[in-house]
Amino acid sequence: MASLLAVLAVMVNAQWADFHVIPQPQQVAVTTGARPFVLDRSVEVVTSVADESMQRNAQFLRQYVAQTSGITLSGGGRRCIVLRCDLTDRNPEAYCLRVTCDTVEINGASSAGVFHGLNTLRKALPAGVWQRVALPCGAVYDYPRFAYRGAHLDVCRHFFTVDEVKTFIDMLALHGINNFHWHLTDDQGWRIEIKRYPRLTQVGAWRDSTVIGRNSGRWNKERHGGFYTQEEAREVVRYAAERHINVIPEIEMPGHTQAVLASYPELGCTGGPYGVWTCWGVTPKVLCPGNDDTFTFIRNVLNEVMDVFPSPIIGIGGDECPKDRWRVCSKCQARIRKEGLTAQGGISPEAQLQGLITHFASEVITARGRAPMGWDEILECDVPQQAVVLSWRGQEGAVDGARRGNRVILSPTSHMYFDYYQSRDTEREPYAFGGYIPVQKVYDFEAVPESLSPEQAELVMGCQANLWTEYIETFSHVQYMELPRMAALCETQWTMPERKDYSSFLSRLPRLLAHYRLLGYNYARHVCE
Ligand code: ACM
Ligand code: ZN
Numbered sequence: 001m002a003s004l005l006a007v008l009a010v011m012v013n014a015q016w017a018d019f020h021v022i023p024q025p026q027q028v029a030v031t032t033g034a035r036p037f038v039l040d041r042s043v044e045v046v047t048s049v050a051d052e053s054m055q056r057n058a059q060f061l062r063q064y065v066a067q068t069s070g071i072t073l074s075g076g077g078r079r080c081i082v083l084r085c086d087l088t089d090r091n092p093e094a095y096c097l098r099v100t101c102d103t104v105e106i107n108g109a110s111s112a113g114v115f116h117g118l119n120t121l122r123k124a125l126p127a128g129v130w131q132r133v134a135l136p137c138g139a140v141y142d143y144p145r146f147a148y149r150g151a152h153l154d155v156c157r158h159f160f161t162v163d164e165v166k167t168f169i170d171m172l173a174l175h176g177i178n179n180f181h182w183h184l185t186d187d188q189g190w191r192i193e194i195k196r197y198p199r200l201t202q203v204g205a206w207r208d209s210t211v212i213g214r215n216s217g218r219w220n221k222e223r224h225g226g227f228y229t230q231e232e233a234r235e236v237v238r239y240a241a242e243r244h245i246n247v248i249p250e251i252e253m254p255g256h257t258q259a260v261l262a263s264y265p266e267l268g269c270t271g272g273p274y275g276v277w278t279c280w281g282v283t284p285k286v287l288c289p290g291n292d293d294t295f296t297f298i299r300n301v302l303n304e305v306m307d308v309f310p311s312p313i314i315g316i317g318g319d320e321c322p323k324d325r326w327r328v329c330s331k332c333q334a335r336i337r338k339e340g341l342t343a344q345g346g347i348s349p350e351a352q353l354q355g356l357i358t359h360f361a362s363e364v365i366t367a368r369g370r371a372p373m374g375w376d377e378i379l380e381c382d383v384p385q386q387a388v389v390l391s392w393r394g395q396e397g398a399v400d401g402a403r404r405g406n407r408v409i410l411s412p413t414s415h416m417y418f419d420y421y422q423s424r425d426t427e428r429e430p431y432a433f434g435g436y437i438p439v440q441k442v443y444d445f446e447a448v449p450e451s452l453s454p455e456q457a458e459l460v461m462g463c464q465a466n467l468w469t470e471y472i473e474t475f476s477h478v479q480y481m482e483l484p485r486m487a488a489l490c491e492t493q494w495t496m497p498e499r500k501d502y503s504s505f506l507s508r509l510p511r512l513l514a515h516y517r518l519l520g521y522n523y524a525r526h527v528c529e
Contacts (some may be wrong), residue, residue: 014038014134015069019097021123022487022505022512023176023494030138035101039065039125040132042077048084053111056242057083057118064122068518070129078102081121083114093178094143097121099135109143112244116142116176123174127514146447148409149493150179150248150464151486153478156186156259157280157469159226164475166239171482171521173243175490180240181248181315181464184228187258187277187285191227192249192308196300197264201227204259207276213431213471215279225276230308237309248373249305250315253298254287254357255322260297261285267294269329280470284322289353290331295360302364312370313388316361319375323350347381355381362387373409376401388461392416395449402449402456410463415445416489418481419468423526430480431471439527443488443502465489476522483523487512 017039019028045061047054061081062073073081081104087096089109095117098105106121108114120140125133151172155165165182172180184192190204206225212218228236233249240247257267258277265272269288277283287294306314326332327350335341339356341349354377362372362384373388376397383389383401389408391397398408410416413435420435447463465485472478491505509527516523 015126015130017124017133017135019124019140020508021120022508023491024499025140025142027141030136034137036134036136037099038132041072041074043073044075044080045073046080046082057114061118068122068125068127091143097140099137115244127518144494145496146462146493148462149177150181151177152181152466154183154469155191156189158473162232165236169240175486176494179246183250185252186256187283189225190259193229194301194304199263204263207278209278211279233308246311248311248313248315249309252317255320257287258283258285269325282320284324286321289357290335298361299364306368313373314365314370315373318378326350351380399449402452402459407459407461409461410447416465418465418485422524439485439488442485445492479522480524
């Protein structure tokens with residue numbers, strides 16, 4: 001009787017968990033009227049298998065619960081949370097979360113599935129400091145719609161520290177995003193140590209000055225830069241992997257390479273001198289494909305990068321490469337003659353030179369069992385079969401790529417560019433690239449283009465948001481641009497279209513925003529206004 005009264009007291013006074021989190025799980029069934037599971041410090045976390053990854057999951061759960069609700073799960077009572085990893089499911093990331101009055105069981109089809117399950121439990125909790133939280137009895141069965149759920153961060157235009165990058169990864173983990181596309185090289189800075197080419201970070205990681213605003217013609221005259229040692233990059237990879245996130249390094253070629261030329265001018269068409277770029281945009285100073293050393297450079301760099309990053313996908317850029325210099329470079333023209341490249345089907349010989357680089361990089365990467373990933377410009381000539389196409393100039397790249405049998409990822413400027421404004425009242429916003437992509441626009445994005453056949457649609461791996469940082473100097477500003485658009489993104493990546501509903505999303509958002517506040521994340525408030 002006393003215990004029944006205690007339970008009743010809990011049900012009346014307690015904080016309640018709500019499993020309708022973001023992203024919305026595929027199935028949530030709550031048994032109304034049943035005695036809840038009372039989460040308090042006496043609850044024990046146990047794992048059914050003793051492997052390291054599951055132990056780490058248990059540790060994350062304890063840490064997340066403490067962080068979110070102030071409850072330190074210490075055991076000693078009769079109730080427990082059991083983590084298992086033997087769910088049979090077609091989706092390797094699926095999980096099932098079952099709640100009865102004395103047990104919570106999270107069973108995943110993999111350790112990643114278990115991690116998603118404990119993240120759902122964490123987000124179901126009301127953020128705050130509580131003695132106990134009541135979990136309603138019932139079951140959540142869940143799996144992600146897309147295998148690839150990506151977020152990109154440009155650390156070249158502005159550099160972010162290892163700790164900031166780790167916080168970015170924490171943000172991805174909170175949102176069930178499983179691929180971090182790390183944009184490591186660009187005209188304005190080279191950010192990853194390459195032992196065979198030390199000048200890339202001695203010279204290429206630093207610029208003397210930065211143009212103010214959108215190429216205003218005025219500069220701030222402040223040195224800016226930084227880079228990650230290979231050891232630091234490995235640490236980031238490890239940190240992400242613990243959270244079931246893959247890190248895709250991106251090494252731009254043949255364009256967006258002025259920082260390379262500043263370091264090794266012999267790799268450019270004119271031989272320089274070049275400087276690390278202090279403006280924004282697209283520069284004609286690109287790698288010279290007429291030079292054999294350029295190919296050696298690409299091979300050596302990619303091999304070192306693959307030693308550091310175990311990712312099955314390696315980014316090779318490929319976007320925005322002007323061919324002006326190649327048209328007048330004797331070495332490039334000699335290469336065109338030697339390879340017998342002639343204008344064909346509207347494709348210039350110079351465009352085919354870029355194709356030569358794409359194919360060369362692709363061979364280096366596939367020789368080690370990985371796949372190259374490039375922006376949709378790689379479709380401008382014949383594209384390697386293994387290449388993953390990142391469709392950014394609309395959806396056309398994805399449609400074209402999938403029709404050619406390539407795997408594709410949707411990242412169009414129309415919906416997935418988080419460097420764009422999120423409010424029409426741009427006067428009151430921090431300076432941004434332009435455009436207008438509010439939360440609802442991100443939410444309403446459908447990643448599978450309608451024009452694809454069912455077979456072609458199978459080649460859509462998922463979608464990804466990009467954050468270019470020309471006008472983003474601080475990590476707090478990074479968070480402001482990402483949050484809460486990342487919440488809308490993750491539901492688009494995770495939840496089946498028939499379960500998406502923007503007004504339901506808005507009703508679930510305040511609970512997630514409370515988590516942001518608790519974690520100290522800066523976020524934009526427009527959806528609350
Ligand atoms: C890009 O936004 N240049 C891929
Ligand atoms: Zn050249």
